[in-house]
Amino acid sequence: MLDDDVKSLSKTHQRCSSCPVRHRAVCSKANADELALLDTVKFYKTYQPGQTIALRGDALEVLASVVTGTATLSQSMEDGRTQIVGLLLPSDFIGRPGRDTVAHDVTAVTEVTLCCFRRIPFENLMVDMPHVSVRLLEMTLDDLDAARDWMLLLGRKTAREKIASFLLLIANRSVMAGSDVTTQGIRIELPLSRETMATYLGLTIETVSRQFTALRKDGLISLDGTRTVVVPNFTALSAEVGDGE
Amino acid sequence: MLDDDVKSLSKTHQRCSSCPVRHRAVCSKANADELALLDTVKFYKTYQPGQTIALRGDALEVLASVVTGTATLSQSMEDGRTQIVGLLLPSDFIGRPGRDTVAHDVTAVTEVTLCCFRRIPFENLMVDMPHVSVRLLEMTLDDLDAARDWMLLLGRKTAREKIASFLLLIANRSVMAGSDVTTQGIRIELPLSRETMATYLGLTIETVSRQFTALRKDGLISLDGTRTVVVPNFTALSAEVGDGE
DNA sequence: CAACCGCCTTGACCGAGGTCAATGGCCGCT
């Protein structure tokens, strides 16, 4: 994973103390000693939008935390049908200790910066970093819950419910990140194109588009350009999701 | 979780040495000391087919390994639409250390026997059982992979592909468990009713039924009663799955 | 042995969402 031949990537080393995901990533519970250990094996890499970060079946040499940007985890069939099985956002962890191949394709959506650890040294250090392994188990359990919630969406929700669920997911996140909440409503930037959303939601691009216009005509959202959505009434949109949030 | 008031459950204590899942469950890497620790907090419980083992939102007081039988993990919407998000088979682990509520409904499909651990003592013991925590992380990562594979099935596969995938899943498992492989083909017992399969595959019961007859008419399977399937040509059925197995 | 019940199958119909194709905006480039 993490192809070394790519021209566009930069390698820098940053202080953990100024890291934007210091308090949420796999290292969030690490003490000073543990951070010092991590520091000995970590390095940064940057990927451009659309760039492949890793392919299913590749040798798994590097584990990483997302520092900035958005990436996708996806799974494909031979005929090209593909399903995004996870969104990777800042603080999310990529790769699995104890495995030697990559399980899913990883692709950069925006520009992505990773904080990387070579796998073998990281695994060896894990026994000396109990807070890191505990945090990793915790994050993996969270990912598992998220994956299972998404299974309900993929298997049972209608197109409209899928779009509403997705918008609320992004809205919740961007509110947490401290974005625009005005009297006009909540203003959110979509990190994904229509096509990527479709791949995430198990829909086609046309259906995504049609549902956006349907929600707009029903007054549940308004669009400012193609990537900015204003949600005037959060509760009204929540009612479209189908389940109890 | 694990309702204590139910009449039909039995509580026994068994020797780990004769446990059928000793080499695959969360305790599989435990040494003698660790097993002795587990022994101090473990007890058995049995549930009848259809019985609820735990409900989403319940206080999570007990963690458990499935010893025998089949159970489902499921997620429901207010209007009753439900999706099975995981199958629990012998050696699978239920519950998550570090959480205090149940995340998904757990239901017995067949008679189920669990090897239970009270959560708090188990969590406290975890620090003294490194092999158990490592194994738990490993199993959780496997579950996550399985969940993500299932997302591809739910989001992108046709009804026929879903059924074929499911049959191969069960076939693979029953071959591993050492079941009937004759010159007539592989004989498999379905652990689930049509309805439960439908809930697992994101289909309706009618569609499941129709696809079974379609596969039968195409000579890919033959049915012996309603719960026994014979697969004469494993490779031919594999071709119906759509992806590279 | 008839009545019943749970589960499965089959048929007729319908509709949500996929497919195919044309059109429209936005932006950078010359």
Added chain:
DNA sequence: AGCGGCCATTGACCTCGGTCAAGGCGGTTG
């Protein structure tokens, strides 16, 4: 300004799988 590329939207049509409804089959009960 004009052109071309990319992405999004819209429309017309079709199909897969859902819905509704009617049996069928096997096992159990009186």
